[in-house]
Amino acid sequence: MSDDSDAEPQRSVPTRRRSPGGAPTIYDIAELTGVNPSTVSRALGKPGRVSAKTEAKIRAAAAQLNFRVNPMARALPTGRTHTLALIVADITNPLFFRLVRGAELAATGAGYALVIAESQESGDAEADVIEQIMPSVDGIVLATTRLSPERIAEIASRKPLVVVNREVVGVTAVVPGVERGTQALVSHLYEMGHRSIAYLSGPVTSWMSERRWTIILEAAEALGIAAVEIGPASPTLSGGREALRRVIASRATAVVAFNDLMAMGLMQAAAEAAVVVPDELSVAGFDDIFGSELISPALTTVRAPLVEMGQRAVVGVLAAVSSEDDAVSEDMPALTTELIVRGSTGHAPGGPFSS
């Protein structure tokens, strides 16, 4: 790399740049049109700042050269990278498909690129990832975070940040109203004759797991039925699998899992243990991820508007990016959740309708 082989003196081109595979720059355009580079910059970036005639000439030249502004060069003086980060705990969780799609849609729609990073490990690993990616992005979306509220607030003080499925004081959040769907779910179970519900919770650090449990508990209390929390457990298929024993032991006739993945794991384990769903045990989950209607019986779940959530998170970050300092006011219609009844929930065993 050090030796610059100049064995080809014929090669030397008298012109300025453009020699290597390098992309055309505003200097090339300037030279071609006979104006100053700064004028090119303004023509392309500040509408109305240069005369229409000059602008047209410059645009024509830019098109001819197939010019693309160098994002790195632009980022240096402006501090704007036109890139957003999306941090997730586990990319392979189907939950993220639609979330990512929404985010990607909104980002590219606004001319931003989306970098995705996974923080599989502990909160420390997540903090590291964020720390590393911070300088090269304009804002961050934290989809599933294991960080403490303080840490999140601290990050939010340095960069525009939006958290998804979590609330932290002083930080913009995208959280669908879980009450509606969750209450509908508990009512549904009640109507099917269930009088004892188990909630299989996710990680202790999951704000949303706690929130769902709270609502279920309140709904159960209001209906005068029993509710127990089981967990915490890993928010994965195996997390659900391993919890079956404790669920059975609880004698609840219905179990609501923190998310669909866990509910599916529960159903797999139930099938292996010859526990018939929903005849002997009703199972429900949250989010309505891919696979929920594939599994047999299809999973009853509380659907979250994941695509919209991804979009909103990005929109929120972009709003904070553009309007420097003012607190982002949220006045969009609230997102809400919806109960999707499928085959995994049925009449409580021993009830009037049970066989």
Add this chain to the structure above:
Amino acid sequence: MSDDSDAEPQRSVPTRRRSPGGAPTIYDIAELTGVNPSTVSRALGKPGRVSAKTEAKIRAAAAQLNFRVNPMARALPTGRTHTLALIVADITNPLFFRLVRGAELAATGAGYALVIAESQESGDAEADVIEQIMPSVDGIVLATTRLSPERIAEIASRKPLVVVNREVVGVTAVVPGVERGTQALVSHLYEMGHRSIAYLSGPVTSWMSERRWTIILEAAEALGIAAVEIGPASPTLSGGREALRRVIASRATAVVAFNDLMAMGLMQAAAEAAVVVPDELSVAGFDDIFGSELISPALTTVRAPLVEMGQRAVVGVLAAVSSEDDAVSEDMPALTTELIVRGSTGHAPGGPFSS
């Protein structure tokens, strides 16, 4: 950042830098240690270029300031952005979960960020996305592409590029050996008594769809059984769904879909049409995505090592990035595919074992 109490927006600050929330720079370190910024740059970047003593001093100061090199500033002179792009056609395809994970793993492991872009639309949209993202990345991984070979080769001539599940002359490719798993699949079907197989193909632009069909055709010929191609169809659930009628009409006793998503769609449609899988129709797919073992009956499929493929693709790009020009020699052990037999394939109807 602990005691930066002076948050008052002083208009013109004649002082040096460090005024805004700006991150520490090598100039700060230089000032702190009394050396030249260039020395700081070398101490941090070129091992052995500065004396051990000076380097230690500089590293200490950098740590104290919590210094992070500004990727944008570094990218400008070097042209290295330390970012890679992964382009996929449809983020919501479960196929990508594991692929992305592998890619992300390899990328962050090498200190690179991964930007993910979706090219939902036509090849033109994909070309646009690539064109836009090109200047800000060091290399590109094309996971599912609808681009023509010429276009791909042209892009490869401008940036390090690796294509996945496709072969293009002169371009590094990551393609698992499909023969093994596919031949095993056809043999499996043969042994189950099937003498007529239908292949439901994916998009016409899919190289891999064509490749799979070729191998199935050859295997069928070798075994002396019938094989027909049906399609093309969209590589999605609904693509599979809509194809059921044609599959039935073909009178084939087994159908192999281009991918698992289509196979699942086929199974859903079959269930709705009261066609029993596998008793009346055997169904198989490719890739072994999430959901394949969830669906009932569980899907027989040819598993692809997706995580490894993602990793290799990134490793391949990085190799091309570092070793400027030499042709990347591939000498890693070949990736291969594996038949996973589950419940969706069974004995051919009318055969000796059928009911």
Add this chain to the structure above:
DNA sequence: GGTGCTATGACAATCGGTTGCCATAGATAG
């Protein structure tokens, strides 16, 4: 015709690192 205004484009500094080249100090050799 002179004055003042606006529109327009040029100049140059700057963002934060990187790197070729040079100066010098100290070491080593002759």
Add this chain to the structure above:
DNA sequence: CTATCTATGGCAACCGATTGTCATAGCACC
């Protein structure tokens, strides 16, 4: 004791865009 060499650090020119400031041309108006 001088000549040569090497290790080390400084200087300054970039990379490609943005933007504050300034000069001037053209124009209107009185």
